[in-house]
Amino acid sequence: MIGAILQRHRTAAACAAPLALGVLPARLSCLLFAMALATAAGAQSPRGQQPDTAIVGPHVIEQTNALRSRHGLTAVEPDANLAEAAQKFAEFMARTERYGHEADTRRPADRAAAEGYEHCMVAENIAYVFSSSGFTSEQLASRLVAGWWQSPGHRENMLLAPATHTGFGVAQSERSTRYYAVQLFARPRSASTRFEVANRTDTPIRYEVDGEAFDLAIKVTRTHTRCTDATLRILWPSEIDGTTGVRPHNGARYVVARDRSGRISFQTN
Secondary structure, rough: OOOEEEOOOOOOOOOOOOOOOOOOHHHHOOOOEEEEEOOOOOOOOOOOOOOOHHHHHHHHHHHHHHHHHOOOOOOOOHHHHHHHHHHHHHHHHHHHOOOOOOOOOOOOOHHHHHHHOEEEEEEEEEEOOOOOEEHHHHHHHHHHHHHHHHHHHHHHHOOOOOOOOOEEEEEOOOOOOOOEEEEEEEEHHOOEEEEEEEOOOOEEEEEEEOOOOEEEEOOOOOEEEEEOOOOEEEEEEEOOOOOOOEEEOOOOOOEEEEEOOOOEEEOOO
């Protein structure tokens, strides 16, 4: 009879070094969880049916995208670099029986970067499963997806709206016969939104990006980089047009300046 063990852990540090002022908050970079499904405590699983691990990944991605579609989200596309990072980490855990997001002393984003994926966001689900009767390829994929989906933290990763790419890896331990699995979700740095805010008035201004406030001195320009869509709002001077907020687009320059009448205005260049 298959039982379940569930572990969840978050990390407060960012999974990637900052890209620029205003980079994606750590809460999106570090949505990290772990899960394990196991047989009754202390049981060891003899080898039963053997799945074809090469086709488990496509099944997992297909099922994950079906769940995303059901929630109005776009599909995540498989990425070779993320798949390599996921597979190597799954093999490491299977070989060493060390389990955790930093089992190899690196973070998920570090492993993705090491395989050449330039990211602005990385999230990871990990799991191990075993059964005395073994698994078919479809059963193993379904067990992993169902287990992740039933956990609020893992489900949050699966439904990350900014994610555009995914990678999956799975490996079996020779010692315990457990299958260790890794699922990565990511968004490339090239998909980041980069914009500038410039103060061309004779007075300091105050504004916020996604609720984070910034002061901008006279004749100063600040650059922001966001992994996802952002909201820009001018807080002071309060009479500026556009204080209700705008959605910055990549490459835009937002200028606060005085017009010929002396009135302060908010412009897009």
